[in-house]
Amino acid sequence: MELDLELISFKLCPFVQRSVITLLHKDVPHRITYIDIANPPEWFADVSPFGKVPVMKVNGETVLFESAVIAEFIDEATPGSMQPKDPLVRAKNRAWTEFGSAAFMDMFELTGAKDEKAYKKARQSLIEKLDWFEEIVEGPFFNGAEPALVDFAVAPLFMRLELLNEKCRVYERDEYPKVSAWSDHLMAMPSVRNSVVEEFPQMYRGSVKMRGEYAATLFCD
């Protein structure tokens, strides 16, 4: 199937990043249109039913939304599957992809924390998710030796955690050997490293500075 793929993106969005990693990993031609999600263009309301990114326009007409759906479509419409063959394992991967989405929300709360109490609450919730991941991940990737969509779905979390951990540890790597190895394996993949714009680290810190009065004291200069 010849595909014309346009991804509507916001440069800081971890959900969009899932689509980009999948596109890059599978070497799928695409173009990206960036918007400012806080100040979207008028046309965005007509293409995004939830008013959220990512949105993917396929062949100029069909609109897809929801990052997990977009990733599965990219995977299924191109050669070489990035999903487990066993339906039960595939379902389990989908479940943990959703869990990854919840971890993104903890991360968003953590980096937007205006006081210590809000920070501690968000950190606790995130740490509990890392505890679950430490139990469930086979290692080095979620299902074992080979990466799958679920790994791409969680990678944006690790990219942000790495940036934050440089300044102030959100979690201790020694206490999470499997999670740390998973993160390292994902961060070593070109498709993950190249899934954000070059200025991402500065932009990310800038957004923490803007949103999280307390978080900024921990993670920004």
Ligand SMILES: N[C@@H](CCC(=O)N[C@@H](CS)C(=O)NCC(=O)O)C(=O)O
């Ligand atoms: N469940 C959605 C979540 C997407 C999402 O929350 N995107 C954020 C940006 S990172 C957004 O567009 N927010 C705008 C809003 O909620 O109004 C997915 O997986 O695609």
